[in-house]
Amino acid sequence: MKSSLVISITSFFTNYLPNIVGYSENTVKSYRDTFVLLFKFADEHHLCPRGRIVIDIFNKENILQFLEWLETDRNASVSTRNQRLAALKSFSKYASSNLIEYINTFQQILDIKLKKGTSKTVDYLTVDAVSLLLKQPTSDTHDGIRDLALLSLLYESGCRVQEIIDIQFGNISLKKPATITVIGKGRKVRIIPISSNVAAIISAYTAKYKITGSQQFLFTNKHGEPLTRSGVSYILQKNTDIAKKQHPELFGPKIHPHVLRHSKAMHLLESGVNLIYIRDFLGHSSVTTTEIYAKSNPEIKRKFLEEAAFNIDGIVNKFSDKEKQTLLDWLKKNI
Structure with missing residues (x-):
């Protein structure tokens, strides 16, 4: 039987993002990629039994390490790091209403601040x-x-x-x-x-x-x-x-x-x-x-x-x- 966490993740992607908040297919795919990377990170760092999704993955310290891993190991920009965090925050907000027993865990993720980076210039043609x-x-x-x-x-x-x-x-x-x-x-x-x-x-x-x-x-x-x-x-x-x-x-x-x-x-x-x-x-x-x-x-x-x-x-x-x-x-x- 699937755990309540897995069910919530499934519902988040199949119903909440496309139907409730009306996100585009590309945005949903971007959020999906964030979770794929997070679970890859969890496997590599032995944060959970291989192939399993457990609440320990969403520990605040693990998420902070994941964000640093994106920058250091995968050469992600600050902007990309913040986009990944935004996806995790979106899920945490959703999960806080559906997984009451884990509300403190997800609230800690919501408290993580975006990282400031250098300002991007806007490219345009004359x-x-x-x-x-x-x-x-x-x-x-x-x-x-x-x-x-x-x-x-x-x-x-x-x-x-x-x-x-x-x-x-x-x-x-x-x-x-x-x-x-x-x-x-x-x-x-x-x-x-x-x-x-x-x-x-x-x-x-x-x-x-x-x-x-x-x-x-x-x-x-x-x-x-x-x-x-x-x-x-x-x-x-x-x-x-x-x-x-x-x-x-x-x-x-x-x-x-x-x-x-x-x-x-x-x-x-x-x-x-x-x-x-x-x-x-x-x-x-x-x-x-x-x-x-x-x-x-x-x-x-x-x-x-x-x-x-x-x-x-x-x-x-x-x-x-x-x-x-x-x-x-x-x-x-x-x-």
Whole structure:
């Protein structure tokens, strides 16, 4: 018979995370990886009989040693260490309500503080860099039109990589005003306006690839399967490498898909869009009267976003260093 601890762990992953708090599949997998690593650590350090899960594993001192092991033995960053601790705290909060006899054990885990690390800088591309990047895919080839559609939409929408991967043809409306519907973290749905230029690229791409079914994934590999994160990264890096040969000063040493999300946020700010609308656009809005107003009145959000729609040949307005730093600080904290 399974122990109450094992039953709680199973319920935590199969019901609580996906159904009660609505965490995404990727977040659930990240939490799962934390537990896999914890049990690996417990086996290696003989904290429990091999292959068994016992409450002793969750002793505060063991958890602290586990966190140090992540950094020293597995070369994890402070950020990764804190993410693993966040997963354990989430379970401890859940277990405190379901395993009353162990409430003191889990409360001690909840009392563990996050470790402070050096501040991360936010990577983003200038307007010139994005413009050059989007000129690299050749739209007259099969792969080229797909790459152009992917990179254009990734930047235009400010979507997370997984949100782009999950987009199906039925999530797109190419009639004016064009929009895409995405499901973000916490399964929150948001409707994002896209420019007529990007809508035309998507239209040409779907016509060339004969994408017509509402449940067809928008971006697929040569096997007809949805693109993976590594697939998206490969396409971005491939085109970045070409652009970098022309103007190496525009690109940093490492480019990843999230850079386009950061870049979109920065360019919206440069164009005069208020942070409230940027936060709503990215799917990280807080509960304030103004943001609720923006959400409940799509035309207001559309007005600001369409006025700031990226124009490859356009001129970007100047913005203050203080405004720029405000967004950078917010991005580091929330994205």
